[in-house]
Amino acid sequence: xxxxxxxxxxxxxxxxxxxxxxxxxxxxxxxxxxxxxxxxxxxxxxxxxxxxxxxxxxxxxxxxxxxxxxxxxxxxxxxxxxxxxxxxxxxxxxxxxxxxxxxxxxxxxxxxxxxxxxxxxxxxxxxxxxxxxxxxxxxxxxxxxxxxxxxxxxxxxxxxxxxxxxxxxxxxxxxxxxxxxxxxxxxxxxxxxxxxxxxxxxxxxxxxxxxxxxxxxxxxxxxxxxxxxxxxxxxxxxxxxxxxxxxxxxxxxxxxxxxxxxxxxxxxxxxxxxxxxxxxxxxxxxxxxxxx
Numbered sequence: 324x325x326x327x328x329x330x331x332x333x334x335x336x337x338x339x340x341x342x343x344x345x346x347x348x349x350x351x352x353x354x355x356x357x358x359x360x361x362x363x364x365x366x367x368x369x370x371x372x373x374x375x376x377x378x379x380x381x382x383x384x385x386x387x388x389x390x391x392x393x394x395x396x397x398x399x400x401x402x403x404x405x406x407x408x409x410x411x412x413x414x415x416x417x418x419x420x421x422x423x424x425x426x427x428x429x430x431x432x433x434x435x436x437x438x439x440x441x442x443x444x445x446x447x448x449x450x451x452x453x454x455x456x457x458x459x460x461x462x463x464x465x466x467x468x469x470x471x472x473x474x475x476x477x478x479x480x481x482x483x484x485x486x487x488x489x490x491x492x493x494x495x496x497x498x499x500x501x502x503x504x505x506x507x508x509x510x511x512x513x514x515x516x517x518x519x520x521x522x523x524x525x526x527x528x529x530x531x532x533x534x535x536x537x538x539x540x541x542x543x544x545x546x547x548x549x550x551x552x553x554x555x556x557x558x559x560x561x562x563x564x565x566x567x568x569x570x571x572x573x574x575x576x577x578x579x580x581x582x583x584x585x586x587x588x589x590x591x592x593x594x595x596x597x598x599x600x601x602x603x604x605x606x607x608x609x610x611x612x613x614x615x
Contacts, residue, residue, distance in 0.1 A: 384586030395552035492556035544578035
């Protein structure tokens, strides 16, 4: 039964991609075939996610009546605890991403001087040379944490490593953290995001194949603001470990989970802080270098 379902889903994905390629070819003759194909694959993936979520209404979003979420603060109350303890946070799970982390360190230091950068990693991820670099930079704070993927996540790949993001909620020595993926650069001031009167805020996901805004209404987990809360960290991890559906292996793993978890609680990070592809002639903000 499961094998037949997977076969049906792959056929659905391929058909949707073919339809999109034909449609974009007819309507967007000025775009390259590579761009059209990338758009089609992205759109068909989103259709697949919607289709699978439709099979199980539970995956449309967390409900307070069935899975009530703990909160350490709300509204304006989030701004009174540990004022000024703010930092950017990222993760380094592979030595191959070290050059990208260095770019983030450089651009963040120029655009936001004095703002600390917390680097999450997990034991066994990095060679000693990468660890030595992190420890040699005064603005960097190295935090090692066992993440969900090493204990439970069974699927290999880049998305599995991203579950370490849940460990950010345990860092309660900070009043607020701005998560920025390590494959990004920052060329604008991000200080205003720490004044948002909420315990979680994110931007909507945006397309990377055109210059236009093309959100599908789902949050982007490459950039988000959080107020650390150990009760929230325990709750999220318990849900992910106890129900494999919430690992969203057919989608974007932790991004889909955070979208599910915060579906009724999400504030919006200013759109200029949304991660963009490296397009020329755009407003200052956060640029995704996206090394695969």
